Amino acid sequence: MRALTWHGTKDVRVETVDDPEIVNPRDAIIKVSSTAICGSDLHLYDGVIPGMMAGDILGHEFMGEVVETGPRSTLQKGQRVVVPFTISCGGCFHCRIEQYSACENSNPVEKQDASATLYGHPMAGLFGYSHMTGGYSGGQAEYVRVPFSDVGPIVVPDHLEDEKVLFLSDIFPTGWMAAENAEIQPDDTVAVWGCGPVGLFAVQAALAMGAARVIAIDHYPHRLELAHKLGAETINFRETHVREALLEMTGGIGVDAAIDAVGMEAHGFAIDNMIDVVKQKVGIGADRASVFKQALLAVRPGGRLSVPGVYGGMTDKFPLGALMEKSITVRAGQTHVQRYTDRLLAMIEEGVIDTTFLISHTLPLEEGPRGYRCFRDEQNTWTKVVLKPGMEAGQ
């Protein structure tokens, strides 16, 4: 089959590799119809996530048709499914309490040691990501082996086209959980850092949960415009002092909740961020955490900070005092996708949430490398790239 593989920093290729097959009883094989490039794929592209190996197949936002099932899969051939990016067994303690992204059994034993050492506990398995999260082959390919296929995949009705449901795999539930983690109350003002796909879904989710105002922060005019269309007020951090603006826009109180939908590769001109950029470049591994830090200072005392943005390592110059003295609640984490899928699928069907507005480009899988390059370098206009294995070049 053809698949998009990682070979190093800014080096992804489409190659012919072995087809997947059923390995474990609960597996299914999915023939991919649509797959998207995620902002977190850009962290892999930029080489800032440890534990990648040359030849790894990327992609954790994908959907398609069930073409093969193991003896204990509950799926049927021919069903259309969207596959959550988190792999969850359904049987462990964390899955049973719906903390699916903390699944204890999906990351192969021999892959658990690295994250257990780094984080104190092993991470769950994820598709198309680091070997710290299992090294599972991802969905930017013609076929994918999906483990625990009786737990993860969401069967979708035929009348909903791919573009409407694909984002149930990650960014829609991720934006939703980000807003849920912000514990939004009526009359709240919520600030969202980052108007990428997750940030834009978080804007929609925060408003759907009853926030009085959402203020979206970015520096790309087109992305700010998208946020504005969804009902957010905007701040362009290249033009405006963000903290001062947030304080003034809230009558001196500060925002009630903050959402960091940026993560470890934050842009920005704060001195601490510039130091972090240098450290990341020379490989001493500090996360660029300028958004996290700025959000802690901007949020009102007693407020909440929700972190869907990806971080992987350490940071320094961290305003720990602000966290404690202002009684801030911080909630973070990979998304417990399976917790939200039924509810969110219903919202898509009812037309409550628009999921298609994001897609700026649809390319054949073969043009995946160009998709990565442009999604990274032309962020203003390339807001979301969907790859189609079945699509002819030049279509």
Add this chain to the structure above:
Amino acid sequence: MTSHGRTHGALAAGIALAAGAIALALKQQNRRRHRDHPADDAPGFTARRDFGRYEVVGRSVTIARPRTELFAFWRDFSNLAQFMENLIEVSPAGTDGHSVWTIRGPAGKSVQVETRIAREVDGALIAWRSVEGSDIDTEGRVTFEDAPGQRGTRVGLIIAYVPPMGEAGRAAAKLFRREPEVQARHDLKRFKMLMETGEIATSARRKDAARAAQMENA
């Protein structure tokens, strides 16, 4: 990998398999605790001290399955090779609870260790010890306790052994990640996977790759 690493790996694995409690080492441990370690409620093997001649490793894991089911599965030693990666088979030897453990060794060879059951409490504990004159001096114990609420069962594994090649052997084994502590942790996690999900997770895309990965680990 050097032959030292492999040899020790195999032996160590055998110990991990033959895992369990520790008569002598536990006695030493208790003596030491009374002598120079202020009592606390943590398991003895987490203490910051050594156990003399014996290496002691311990691990626990919580498995969301009933205690009796887990005990019964473990008590049938022929099941153990399903999740202990270096174990080829366990076969009964005689009628008095002796077993022979056949463990993957270097260069396609295998190592055998004979054990007897030292103590057994139905549904709660299995302890075993290598027989006199065995190549490896080891004792092990696996315990099954109800976990709080709906969490299932806490399974604890304690192993004591005399490192076959002393400090150098242990260091080499550690380098190659074949020390019993790693082995015990990995084996327990595979046990958990098998009991909770009915399978052992692999990210291999194909069966032959899954097999190759397994052999490489062994």
